[in-house]
Amino acid sequence: MNYCRVTTSTSHVPAKHGAIGTPPQRAVPARRITCLVFGGTVADIVEACSDSLNETDAGKAPWADRKRDYIDGLRDKAKKSDEALLVTSADKIHNGSRIAADLRNYGSEFWSTFNAC
16 A cells, blocks of 8 residues: 655654544545655654554444454554664554543543543
8 A cells, every 4th residue: 555655754653643634535645645744654654653544435443442452453563663662652652642631621521521332
């Protein structure tokens, strides 16, 4: 699924993380745009950090299945390069810090905004 092979810095990856995990009809165009703007290396990293890459209207797998597969993929170097693990780690740290900030600002009611499980 590589549309280009341009080596570039990984510094832009966090800004694009999540773009490929978009609704199915936009997944491939998002990857092409990421590739054209930031290069193939960044597009590969963003792709490796996504828990779903649907290219059809079939929809996403259930949340728990996607997360289980994502976590299993962390152990597989063929699925996640060291650079992708670095971006994944940074994303998790950022998410945790935002959750902590929201918990401080909004109190325990904040947890009611989650509906994944």
